[in-house]
Amino acid sequence: MAECQIMTITQTVARCKESGYPVSAYTLRRAIKSGAVPCRVVGRTYLIAWQNVLAWLTCSDGQDNKPVHVDTGTQGIRRVAIGR
Known part of the structure; x- marks a missing residue:
């Protein structure tokens, strides 16, 4: 019997553990x-394709998290004159 490719959340978690x-x-x-x-939502049931889960688990897009935009316009800490 072929393994199911579209599963519910509970079935997907069980297959992940296996x-x-x-x-x-x-x-x-x-x-x-x-x-x-x-995924697809049918009524109150979430249906998930196993290929999508594997792509997420193996980070097939090459990165785990979305890249953070770093502002390079700043030069670091600026000096502040303290009145004496």
């Missing part, structure tokens, strides 16, 4: 809510 990925239902729900793991 595959050696320690992912909790809470973590998976956060990833879904943030948009890191795309």
Whole structure:
């Protein structure tokens, strides 16, 4: 029997644990809510493709977190004259 490719959150967490990925239902729900793991909502059920979960777990986009924009316009700490 072929493994299911579209699963609910509970089924996905169980498959992750079988595959050696320690992912909790809470973590998976956060990833879904943030948009890191795309899914479909049918009624009150979230349906998740296994390929999307693997892409998220293996960081297939090359980065774990979204890049932070660093403002390079500042020169660091500026000197402040203290009145004596």
